Amino acid sequence: MTAAVSLQGKVALVSGAGRGIGAAAARCFAEAGARVVLAARTAGEIEAVAEDIVRSGGQAIAVPTDVTDESQVQLLVRRTLDAFGRLDVAFNNAGVGHLPKPLAEMTLIEFEQSISTNLVGVFLSLKHEIPAMLATGGGAIVNMSSTAGLQGVAGLSDYSAAKHGVVGLTKSAALDYGPQHIRINALAPGPIVNDNLSRAPEEARQEIARHVPLGRLGDADQMARTVVWLCSDDAWFVHGAVLPVDGGRLAGVARTA
Numbered sequence: 727m728t729a730a731v732s733l734q735g736k737v738a739l740v741s742g743a744g745r746g747i748g749a750a751a752a753r754c755f756a757e758a759g760a761r762v763v764l765a766a767r768t769a770g771e772i773e774a775v776a777e778d779i780v781r782s783g784g785q786a787i788a789v790p791t792d793v794t795d796e797s798q799v800q801l802l803v804r805r806t807l808d809a810f811g812r813l814d815v816a817f818n819n820a821g822v823g824h825l826p827k828p829l830a831e832m833t834l835i836e837f838e839q840s841i842s843t844n845l846v847g848v849f850l851s852l853k854h855e856i857p858a859m860l861a862t863g864g865g866a867i868v869n870m871s872s873t874a875g876l877q878g879v880a881g882l883s884d885y886s887a888a889k890h891g892v893v894g895l896t897k898s899a900a901l902d903y904g905p906q907h908i909r910i911n912a913l914a915p916g917p918i919v920n921d922n923l924s925r926a927p928e929e930a931r932q933e934i935a936r937h938v939p940l941g942r943l944g945d946a947d948q949m950a951r952t953v954v955w956l957c958s959d960d961a962w963f964v965h966g967a968v969l970p971v972d973g974g975r976l977a978g979v980a981r982t983a
Contacts (some may be wrong), residue, residue: 755954827881
């Protein structure tokens with residue numbers, strides 16, 4: 727067992743890399759020695775993260791990408807290969823969420839937008855990442871699901887449906903490509919202090935944490951380290967798995983008295 731995860735010489739692609747878990751993962755991949763390609767719709771955000779990585783001595787490029795547009799995903803992978811010659815690792819993290827809304831009050835457009843970004847975007851990413859990895863003998867992919875992909879969540883029927891879909895997509899793709907040395911797993915985070923939650927009142931964060939068996943919220947850096955570990959040789963026998971990182975919320979029903 728090595729003292730620290732190493733991805734030296736690898737090339738990693740991170741979507742949704744402009745903020746939160748995606749930005750933290752891009753930095754963590756670079757710290758592990760990987761050359762990093764950052765993708766998101768907002769060019770300014772990923773360019774800032776890429777510049778930060780380069781200033782710290784790493785190698786990174788930013789490629790503005792809407793993962794719901796297949797031509798843009800194709801271009802993203804092509805730019806990766808043009809810049810670094812290979813693709814070894816991918817973290818398909820791009821996604822959208824919204825405030826809770828009962829199913830019957832949701833419009834078809836809202837439902838389709840959630841499915842498009844959270845599920846179709848992962849499908850398109852896999853579709854074009856996998857051939858690039860096959861060309862160099864394999865790789866590792868982590869798809870972003872959620873604890874909402876392992877249970878229902880009131881008011882988030884569209885999001886939960888999409889994240890359940892990511893779980894099915896991950897498991898099926900793992901069966902398709904495991905024999906060709908591509909490991910594919912999914913991450914299912916619980917409550918994480920992201921940009922939105924960090925702006926919430928302290929009392930609101932404490933109330934959420936009260937329902938977490940560990941009694942605290944997760945953070946983006948911890949999620950990033952988990953993703954990098956899943957993509958490393960240290961996790962070489964982890965395949966087709968969905969890893970909850972949720973402080974124990976899915977473990978069962980805690981005692982209330």
